[in-house]
Amino acid sequence: MIHFECDYEEGCAPEVLQAFIRTNMEQTVGYGLDPYSLQAKQVIAELCGLTAGGQGEPLWREQETAGAVHFLVGGTQTNTVVINYLLRPHQGVIAADCGHINVHETGAIEHSGHKVLALPTEDGRLTAQQVQDALLQHLYDPNIEHTIQPGMVYLSFPTETGMIYSKKELEAISAVCRQYRVPLYIDGARLGYGLMSPQADITLKELASLCDLFYIGGTKQGALFGEALVICNPLYRKDFRYFIKQSGGMLAKGRLLGLQFLTLFTDDLYWRLSRHAVTQALRIRQALTDKGYPLSVDSHTNQQFTVFSNEQLERLERLFHFSVIERTDADHTAVRICTDWATTDENVTQLINAL
Amino acid sequence: MIHFECDYEEGCAPEVLQAFIRTNMEQTVGYGLDPYSLQAKQVIAELCGLTAGGQGEPLWREQETAGAVHFLVGGTQTNTVVINYLLRPHQGVIAADCGHINVHETGAIEHSGHKVLALPTEDGRLTAQQVQDALLQHLYDPNIEHTIQPGMVYLSFPTETGMIYSKKELEAISAVCRQYRVPLYIDGARLGYGLMSPQADITLKELASLCDLFYIGGTKQGALFGEALVICNPLYRKDFRYFIKQSGGMLAKGRLLGLQFLTLFTDDLYWRLSRHAVTQALRIRQALTDKGYPLSVDSHTNQQFTVFSNEQLERLERLFHFSVIERTDADHTAVRICTDWATTDENVTQLINAL
């Protein structure tokens, strides 16, 4: 069987595994204060442009980067810690209705006391207008104190269905957030697969300059596990480590996380792995189009969505695993086909031939 | 100015005031353990049919009623305590999207850690089918543990817009809840205004037999303040007082609540006050219809909803206050007109004449 159902089925990139092997018996201090973690934090801060202020960039670029990068084990944890950090008890988080925090984290946000203010979207992407409307609706509510105050905006890049925001769209959302002084946080569980899409017109640095916090996904992108949270806006750095520890997110052997991200951001490994997955996904996309399968979502990242007839699905499932989204009618099923950093050329060729 | 904007603008029914005057200098123990509270609890338990099991009634009817009735100060508090009591941390509450807990309690439910699983409704009323669909959708979710488990159902009688459920509709919802073993809780902030509606085909006892918990609103119904929570199902009585105290809802001078409800449920005062308000509301409803104003909601309880042109509204607002719902277009405004136990015949006549 060849698996295409998700992007976290293999272990880690061989380079990452080598790093574990190489350092296994070293002794380092715990909780992310080891040399590997410190170096990885510095490398990531630089890649995100947090160390040298440039023209037109927010003031905080020129400030120090201490506390700008943290490593956490997983995505739900990262989202929960960030949102719990940013919001006051009377505030909620604006998100797309299909956003991961709204549907697939067992109410982790509500468990920490906050409402998800879900806005309807067509393809998982919020618009600047929507965000502004939601903010204004609250401000002009005659019973303002009886309703939740929007306290931040959460979006995913790419979204749950593999869509990405254009630079212009992000700039517009960012502008609204800054005008109304609500922080903008970007969930980048598949950030590399978004930025390496041929459709992406934004760089890591630009993305970092448009939001207050975001995370660079590792789990789905070549690490064994782990996410790198980047706190661009220094306003949100104070006391952050308390929140990580309180949530059970501070790994005792913190170096495991630092080491992985250091490896991933050496010699562009992260980007090469990302580009590979996207290339394979686009091969599948092309084949789907060529052979007349519908594209349920116009994704140019590592997730592709189509609809199979029962007959097609039954035939394909003898060799391949997909993620079933839903039965669209008695005869058809919508599926997701995922690639990742480890997807082989050969397996994709087999799938294409079988389609 | 004559006020019709809400149903909590006056103090309390004269009989309730007299009770305060009569007992003011008495000394009683605190926290709801005084004789007035105990007597009021007994009276309400009997009215709700909790003391003598009848044919076809749930088994628990035959059990004792200790802990079956509690008095709390307000509605948001009552809702929060009940929901926090019923749900486990991984569970949420099914409610209409316009339900009070979803929109007008500043996220009190989420603050206590639980997601409101809001379902869309036309007029604020859930259907049994909707509830069942929501329960089944969760049960068949392939990522079941990544989503919130529906742990109870919340509905309002009447709804936020004055609509009431028929006995048959409540029976259907109740049956679904019992089938899937999720408790049903009814918010009765305006319970009397619902049960005394000419459209109501259900009694207090019947309502009590169909749900697990409900509250009898006092604040909007003749009390100075206070709500009487009735826990029909003995499963949900253990340790309940801890939750009231923890939420800051245990009034030191608990007798103030007992005394009020004892008075309200003496000589049918509660029902007479309720009927009075509904009668006045229906006079307004009739006048609106007669004079060609639209009824935005088909309510037969104490809240009436219509639309005024700017000209009409401007003229009426010289004498009367209404609650503005929204500007429906540049020339029209949707408003709510409320009566309550204290609304005078004369004020309503004035309004009718002015329409």
Place this chain on the structure above:
Amino acid sequence: MIHFECDYEEGCAPEVLQAFIRTNMEQTVGYGLDPYSLQAKQVIAELCGLTAGGQGEPLWREQETAGAVHFLVGGTQTNTVVINYLLRPHQGVIAADCGHINVHETGAIEHSGHKVLALPTEDGRLTAQQVQDALLQHLYDPNIEHTIQPGMVYLSFPTETGMIYSKKELEAISAVCRQYRVPLYIDGARLGYGLMSPQADITLKELASLCDLFYIGGTKQGALFGEALVICNPLYRKDFRYFIKQSGGMLAKGRLLGLQFLTLFTDDLYWRLSRHAVTQALRIRQALTDKGYPLSVDSHTNQQFTVFSNEQLERLERLFHFSVIERTDADHTAVRICTDWATTDENVTQLINAL
């Protein structure tokens, strides 16, 4: 039976009752925005010196007082809302180990997510040195982020056992709090009984100038129910009403609270009622001393503490109710004797004669 076990057994001062009677059928807007509440807030702000900045007073004295006073229904609710407002999720509240929030509020503080950092005390009073030590211990903890950050200081005036802080003691604690920038909050459930003690050397204004927030107890001091929260430091006023609503603490008929406090602070009623209770308590204290009963606590406020032999207790309990603290040994019982604004001269005389 004559009751001396607590200070919330009667209704309210006759003047307060008259105010309810006088205004019962008036129509006012809800949620504390009515004229009575607004006026009461203004009166209290002025009494606390929040309107005109004086020499040596903190800068914020000169600022406006909007949002400086709020009315809540009860003490547990007030404490929970304030502490939840002030603390961030990784912070805890420093309090005496016998503080009300640590022992008698069913973990309301923890329920809202915060640890009570309880310090041992002899008589319920914290010292400035203790507070400073606790703050420094955290700052120098090598695992600082693994421990709760002290985020505020809570103290009671008077304490649970009727003790009061001297002006000098409060100044010292206040100075430490300001040096380390942690807000100081004073629980004044029995504030009048403290300030009217002959031992008190501090005024309401002085107390207000030394802390960031405090509340003036009504429930135990002549109101039917209610507490007046004073937010001296404008830093802690923003969005406060959201927190009241979210906690279920925003009374629909808010004027009931405003009206009571307006009455209590007209013609010094609050202070006269307070002084009366203290006078009666000190008569009991004197009698206890004269007749050789031990004073378990050296209280000069409305609560007196002594120890009775079994024989004495049995005899006295035929006529009087006390609060039992504990059996100190097989033959003795420690009790609390409370007076309040309603305690009559005659009842106290009877008790004294019976001792």
Place this chain on the structure above:
Amino acid sequence: MIHFECDYEEGCAPEVLQAFIRTNMEQTVGYGLDPYSLQAKQVIAELCGLTAGGQGEPLWREQETAGAVHFLVGGTQTNTVVINYLLRPHQGVIAADCGHINVHETGAIEHSGHKVLALPTEDGRLTAQQVQDALLQHLYDPNIEHTIQPGMVYLSFPTETGMIYSKKELEAISAVCRQYRVPLYIDGARLGYGLMSPQADITLKELASLCDLFYIGGTKQGALFGEALVICNPLYRKDFRYFIKQSGGMLAKGRLLGLQFLTLFTDDLYWRLSRHAVTQALRIRQALTDKGYPLSVDSHTNQQFTVFSNEQLERLERLFHFSVIERTDADHTAVRICTDWATTDENVTQLINAL
């Protein structure tokens, strides 16, 4: 430098690393439902005696073991999830005052809404009498509902200072817990180092039969990271996975945890690693005693505690790192010396020679 300050400074046991290498490119489903995890759960359930009921064992032994074992990433997370699962909102957890949950988890327990009911201890060990007294004190509290209800007991084996409970002591605590129907949970972050102590008179199976839940620590015991939670009592298995996911504790690549524990419990690796660490620690203990250094704690597990003079410490710190506990006086410092599964014979010999 040779490090003795903690037991999580190296990576993982070579066998565990080999398992990662061997399986790295395999594709498996996520979230702990892969074959490695399932197998590891089965192995651990059997080792704990959960599969075959024996004489005198609790009834639940005979039941199935589905849901009996879960893998989580770290200790704080495991403690928080378990305690949040077991307690209702009005309940707290009884623990030693120096228990990890009370002092070193940044208030994670309180953040999830629960009070830690800390009892004073001499060496971190609770006694059955203490637990019973705490339970009875609550039951006989006249204001019972105003105080937190003890809902479970937490203890560590070994304690924070390396002490272990005898079988008899655990039996006594277990009996009290069962009598009062409060679950008993054992934090086994260093379980192997406790069970492999020559002083231990209890087996894994016996420990499992005496408590309701416990966890087998991996992070400090040869795994790269991870803890194995064992839910002995089936009452506490329902819906557990929701809680893991909600807390951000459900690792996407769940097999990483299963694989490690499967390896650790193959060929007694876990026990051999544990015994090794204890043996090295006891060599140090012997040397300390022989050379006249005091033992601050009478530990026979992998943590040793002594006091060095400034001169001694300064000399030793040129070659070795210890954990500083506190300056006991101007001239002395209390330190902790840790061994773990990776501590070499040679390094210990060097330390002994240097003492």
